[in-house]
Amino acid sequence: MSVGQKQAERIAILARLHFGAEEIERLTEELNHILQHVEALRNLEDGPAVVHSEEGAPQAWQRGSTRGSEAEVPDTLDQGLNKVSPDWAEGFFVVPPLPGLHKDEGA
Amino acid sequence: MTTLAKAAHAVGAIQELENGGAPLNAFLAVAHPESLAVANSEGLLAGIPLAVKDNLATTGFDTTCGSKVLEGYRSPYESTVVRRAKAAGAVVVGKTNLDEFAMGSSTENSAYGPTLNPHDRSRVPGGSSGGSAAAVAAGLVPMALGSDTGGSVRQPAAFCGIVGIKPTYGRVSRYGLVAYASSLDQVGTLGRTVTDAARLLQVVSGYDERDATSDERPVPDLLGAVGRGVEGLVIGVPNEYLPDGLDPALRDLVNTALRELEEAGAKIRRVSLPHTRYAIPCYYVLAPAEASSNLSRYDGVRYGVRCAEADLISMYQGTRSTGLGIEVKRRIMLGTYALSAGYYDEYYGTAQRARRMITEDFRSVFDDGVDALFTPTSPTPAFKIGERMDDPMEMYLSDVFTVTANLAGIPGISVPIGSIRGLPVGGQVLAPWWQEDQMLAIAGELETRIQGAEA
Structure with missing residues (x-):
């Protein structure tokens, strides 16, 4: 299996990345070189995909339980977001409009 | 020295x-220097200067990854x-310092x-926890925190001639560890000695309600x-970790270490982990797949820097393309491809099966009476x-002996076993799930005997 340059450009759009013409050409070559090594997985015998053995899984997973909806100590992430975000106004993240979306259409 | 004096001295150095x-x-x-404080002068780490890999969240410093x-x-x-x-x-x-988002084996x-290797400044310190390893090796701090997704604590520890531990997946909380590949990431410790690395691990281990993957088992x-x-322990040596092309000088050091363990009362047994050959391809599908998802958050909206553009999609693309480095972008591309419609089963599904088989290899050997395994940490x-x-592929192969422990979730430690052409070399002890104590007993014995032989 190999990736063509057009396909690499499509993957870049999905990944929200942008590359110049030379960059995408080189990246396509590198991806194909890596994928050649990944081809070794084709020789794998059949079997189910299970991530961890029972010994390796945390006890909570083995019991089928998950973390409670609230930790005892409240998370601080609801505070101070305005200090770490690039743009913040009136309690919201500020972002540019979607392509082709006019301000009055978005109201 | 007072408890604070050690830290002040470290900052000065x-x-x-x-x-x-x-x-x-x-x-x-x-x-x-004026911000230094000791929260507990009676604790297990009282006054000890600690270096922290920059992908662990800290309130007193920036966290840049x-x-x-x-x-x-x-x-x-x-x-x-850190808390x-x-x-x-x-x-x-x-x-x-670290490879960006812990993606790399050299800190380049x-x-x-x-970061430069203190033993030879023309060489890499390994990675991705290369800054932590170099800081310990240079004598700036006695211990440091790192993270290990495919060998990122053990390989730099080996390259820098110090000790590095990757605990069992779930032993240490990942809360505040910036995610790279969540099913593989584990916080690890680095130290000048096995005791130093173990002391730090003792403190940071144990259940944390803020990480659903942290485990409730008591810490030994x-x-x-x-x-x-190591009296009476059976130590397995997997054939796949001593391939024909291995540097003969490295093979000699491994054999010397095994002889020391045998003299100390351990039994050495050759074993096979037949699916080892799938480890690198498996890792380089799963880790990038998880990375492509985890790193989607760096979009210029919630935190970090933003590339100002006229519309939202261009802002995402501009922010990510200028803010992320080439290796991170390469892995995001690989992961996005592996998870895309039409290729998911072929790549991600197959890699998950390979992961199970690699895990079963370990389980089978441990079930067969082997208490731990001994291997080189890195091929060079x-x-x-x-x-x-x-x-990139040659760089990825640096991790060939370390990624299996992350795929299976078992603990591993790298301990110095000598040097080749003046450069330190590490030996790796891998233990069954939750048996870090067994692993540390073996590493401690090796350290005593090999340092004793060199003295």
Whole structure:
């Protein structure tokens, strides 16, 4: 299996990345070189995909339980977001409009 | 020295080295001397200067992950491991350099320049916890925190001639560890000695309600295990980790270490882990797949830097393309491809099956009476800076002996076993799930005997 340059450009759009013409050409070559090594997985015998053995899984997973909806100590992430975000106004993240979306259409 | 004096001395030594004529570039941030404080003068780490990899959230320092996209980012909360270390008396003296978002094996992928190996400044310190390993090896701090997704604590420990531990997946909380590949990531410890690394692990281990993957099992006496000896233990040597092409000098060092363990009362048994050959392809599908999802958050909206563009999609693309480095983008591309419609089963599904088989290999050997495994940590000593940057696949193969422990979730430790052409070499002990104490007993014995032989 190999990736063509057009396909690499499509993957870049999905990944929200942008590359110049030379960059995408080189990246396509590198991806194909890596994928050649990944081809070794084709020789794998059949079997189910299970991530961890029972010994390796945390006890909570083995019991089928998950973390409670609230930790005892409240998370601080609801505070101070305005200090770490690039743009913040009136309690919201500020972002540019979607392509082709006019301000009055978005109201 | 008073408890604070050690940390103040460490800060001075770091500043002198990093601001002098021959910096290592091991630190991305250093504490202000006046900000130093010991929270617990009776704790297990009272007054000990601690270096922290810059992908662990800290409230007193920026957390950049070695990336431009998080330049100037100050976390509003502290990672559990740093909180626990401070509560035990440790003093965080700085944040250490790393491959961007822990993606790399040399620390050359940092947006803030490469870290140099203190043993030979023309060589890499390994990675991705290269800053932490170099800081310990240079004697700037006795211990440091790192993270290990495919060998990122053990391989730099080996390259720098120190000790590095990756615990069982779930032993240590990942709360506040910036995610790269969540099913593989685990916080690890680095130290000048097995005891130092074990002491730090003892403090940071244990259940944390803030990480759903952290485990409730009690933490054994890790410090006490270091001097326990290896009498009667069966130590397996997997054939696949000593391939025909292995450097004969490295093979000799491994054999010497095994003889020492045998003399100490362990039984050595050759074993096979037949699916080892799938480990690198498996890892380089799963880790990028998880990375492509985890790193989608760096979009210029919630934190970090933003590239100002006219519309939202262009802003995402501009922010990510200028803020992320080439290795991170390469892995995001690989992961996006592996998870895309039509290729998911072929790549991700198959890699998950390979992961199970690699795990079953370990389980089968441990069920067969083997208490732990011994292997080289890396196929080579530290390589030259720039030597592997043009060939990503060659760089990935640096991790061939370490990724299996992450895929299976078992604990591993790298301990110095000698040197080749003046460069340190590490041996790796791998133990069954939750048996870090067994692993530390073996590593401690090796350390005593090999250091004793060299003295």
